[in-house]
Amino acid sequence: MSPVRHGEYEPVEKKFLTPGVKFLIAIFGVGMIFGLYRFVFGLGALTNLNDQYPLGLWIGVDVASGVALAGGGFTTAALIHIFYRDRYETIGRPAHLTAMLGYTFVSIGLLFDLGRWYNIWHPALPSMWNFNSALFEVGACVMLYLSVLYIEFIPVIAERFIGSAPKIIDAILGFLDRILDKVMWFFLILGVVLSCLHQSSLGTLMVIAPYKIHPLWYTSILPLLFLISAIAVGFPMVIFESILASKSLGRKLEMDVLRPLSRMISPILGVYWIIKIVDLTIRESWHYVLEGSLQSYMFLIEFGIGVTLPLIMLFSENVRRSPKLLFTASSLYIVFGVLLNRVNVFFIAYQPQFAVRQYIPSIGEFMVTIGLIAALVLLYRAFVTIFPILPAQEKKA
Amino acid sequence: MDLTRRGFLKFTAAAGTVGITNASKSVRAEHRKPVSPDWLGVLVDTTVCIGCRKCEWACKDFHNLPTEPIxxxxxxxxxxxxxxxxxxGYTVVNSYDNPNNPEKPYYVKVQCMHCNDAACVSxxxxxxxxxxxRTxxxxxxxxxxxxxxxxxxxCPFQIPAYEYQNALTPQxxxxxxxxxxxSKYRKQPACVAICPMETMIFGKRSELIKIAHDxxxxxxxxxVDHVYGEHELGGTSWLYLSGKPMWEMHFKHYDEKPIPAYTETIQHSLFKNFLPPLALFSMLGSLMWIFKRQEQREKKQNNQEGGGK
Structure with a gap:
């Protein structure tokens, strides 16, 4: 996958079972108890979903936000392998790992939400393809992209196990690695194309509800906004994870890579900001901002704290020099902004005509979501201790 | 640094092209499937209904749903x-004030409208x-x-309901x-058949529209001089006559544009003969090639390896 030679990456040598890890395992366990409850007694027993609000927290956070926040994978892949900025090489593997695990968990999270989850493979059957459906496009692209992400991971597995695995596995890995070395460019580009397609189609999903989605969010350019925000949140997410992982694993901050990376955020976020402003102006929807409804407050938080504030902060050199400020501005605020945007579009903006009251997710729904996030973090930790994903660091003297 | 930023803006522009093309195209109305004159439908005259709710019972009875005695x-x-x-219960009757005669409220039966160009189908x-x-x-x-x-x-009418209590095979x-x-007997729907007031007429939609206007x-x-369902969202199989506007009785005032037209134009322009995805692929491929060459040339000039370190 990457032209970096063997030995530049190495598994992190760190005890796996720390108190923090035990805590995460507990959270995951609790979440799965609630999850089991859903599979035994049905969606109605655990969730607050109803006929008026068919889509809730799991679709808004686990699926829609999951897909957006895993976007660090394709933006980083494009940066390193298409634009050949190889100074960013070292963030490539962790970003790819996050995308791979992120999309895997999107699929697992979806299983909890699907009423007939055992039919999840149906969209793969040509007899059931519905090319009119934006959801079909999202499903198909996500399935393909997930496969691409797994394929792109094979060289890392090869690097780890060649020489130490049984002969037959060794031979298979070596064979795959050699083939992939020749065709990896194809999968790298394919991954970026598939990402652009499903990130935007995810925005098309709610275009189908023009009479339900609040005008602060309803626009026919939702797919464009979803695509640009997914690109914009890519690097903040990488920075967020890098700083978090460095702190958690006791490694040196990679500021020499993160600082230039942060410089690329503001132009993209700026484009998003401008399109959003122009869109609201053209649709003459600014007065809704001040209507005093739940939707207007949520919009103000999303656009103020999630887009405008980090944009202003990122223009300041002081922010980009300080890890702490960089962490808050670029990552926390933007990641939060995009997360909130997906939640807003999928169920805060969703105002069905006959709803008796606003849908509020149940404790059980939150616990399942939190449990899945805990599992994601645990797996990330497990992967970086098993596989050569993080760049090798000089041993502490 | 400048180069990186420019490169990235280019990438953003490239990726955004797909979105922009579909946004501009979505303005243009797409050709929709024609409506067959043989499609069946039901005309509901809400000024006739007495609110006996026998249709609710008949519906449950026909579909084997649990029901109280009639x-x-x-x-x-x-x-x-x-x-x-x-x-x-796939159908319910609601009651609304009649401004002309407080003694006799309007009763409105609600069920799936069977849209000509249905959002759920799309x-x-x-x-x-x-x-x-056929039907x-x-x-x-x-x-x-x-x-x-x-x-x-x-669904703009918020009709599909889900069996939230069913854990294994919810429908x-x-x-x-x-x-x-x-399809078997060419009979009437259960609700139409049981109605004692002949509130509903079952027949070809095209003929029902004529009856309604008559x-x-x-x-x-x-x-009210309006047949609800004739044009709403591209037309529906169920049609309503009413003494006061239907949008005062929980039926929204909709445009004629069918719901699928909103998304399918975007979808279809995004995937027109697979050209936009292929174009994006080749564009990224060319960029990859250009940047790779540039990088190799720079490396040769600087005679040093691994810019990432």
Whole structure:
């Protein structure tokens, strides 16, 4: 996958079972108890979903936000392998790992939400393809992209196990690695194309509800906004994870890579900001901002704290020099902004005509979501201790 | 640094092209499937209905849904609240004030409208909903369904209901125009057959529209001059005549543009002959090639390796 030679990456040598890890395992366990409850007694027993609000927290956070926040994978892949900025090489593997695990968990999270989850493979059957459906496009692209992400991971597995695995596995890995070395460019580009397609189609999903989605969010350019925000949140997410992982694993901050990376955020976020402003102006929807409804407050938080504030902060050199400020501005605020945007579009903006009251997710729904996030973090930790994903660091003297 | 930024802006522009093209194209209306004059439908005259709710009973009876005995349906107390169809009752009758005669409220039956160009049919990820070509009924195939409930989000009339209490084999439930009955016997839907007031007429949609306009012409004081469902969202199989506007009785005032036209234009321009994805692929491929060459040249010049360190 990457032209970096063997030995530049190495598994992190760190005890796996720390108190923090035990805590995460507990959270995951609790979440799965609630999850089991859903599979035994049905969606109605655990969730607050109803006929008026068919889509809730799991679709808004686990699926829609999951897909957006895993976007660090394709933006980083494009940066390193298409634009050949190889100074960013070292963030490539962790970003790819996050995308791979992120999309895997999107699929697992979806299983909890699907009423007939055992039919999840149906969209793969040509007899059931519905090319009119934006959801079909999202499903198909996500399935393909997930496969691409797994394929792109094979060289890392090869690097780890060649020489130490049984002969037959060794031979298979070596064979795959050699083939992939020749065709990896194809999968790298394919991954970026598939990402652009499903990130935007995810925005098309709610275009189908023009009479339900609040005008602060309803626009026919939702797919464009979803695509640009997914690109914009890519690097903040990488920075967020890098700083978090460095702190958690006791490694040196990679500021020499993160600082230039942060410089690329503001132009993209700026484009998003401008399109959003122009869109609201053209649709003459600014007065809704001040209507005093739940939707207007949520919009103000999303656009103020999630887009405008980090944009202003990122223009300041002081922010980009300080890890702490960089962490808050670029990552926390933007990641939060995009997360909130997906939640807003999928169920805060969703105002069905006959709803008796606003849908509020149940404790059980939150616990399942939190449990899945805990599992994601645990797996990330497990992967970086098993596989050569993080760049090798000089041993502490 | 400048180069990186420029490069990235280029990438953003490249990726955004797809989005921009589809946004600009979505302005142009797409050609929609034609409506067959043979499609069946039901004309509801809400000024005739007495609110006996026998249709609710007949519907449950026909579809084998749990129901109270028919005489319990006389109870008018249920009208205090606006009710909606759900997984255990595909049709309900609601009551609304009659400004001309307070003694005789308007009763409005609600069920799936069987849209000519239905949102659920377009939305479903596995095509579990189909518009039956012969009858025009919008029918559901539970065998295909994955239970994602996107149809419920898509339906402008908020009709599809979900069996939230069913853990293993939940289905989407809604009126199917007694489809199995129709295709076999050419009889009437259960609700139409039982109605003691002949509130509903079952027949070809194209003929029902004529009947509806005839009635309005004959009794202009009795009806609002509007056949609800004739043009709403591209037309529906169920049509309504009313004494006051339907949008004062929980039926929204909709445009003529069918719901699928909003998304399908975007989808179809995004995937037109697979050209946009292929174009994006080749564009990124060319960029990759250009940048790779540039990088190699720079490396040669600087005679040093690994810019990442």
């Amino acid at each position: 005489d319990k349906y006389e109870n008018k107390a249920v009208f205090k609240k606006v009710r909606r169809p759900d997984a255990e 939305a479903c990820i596995v095509g579990a909903f189909t518009k039956d070509e 025009g009924a919008v029918i559901y195939d539970a065998w295909k369904c994955i239970g994602c409930r996107y149809c419920m989000a898509a 989407i439930r809604k009126c199917n125009l007694c489809f199995s009955n129709l 009635r309005i012409r004959k009794y202009p004081e009795r009806y």
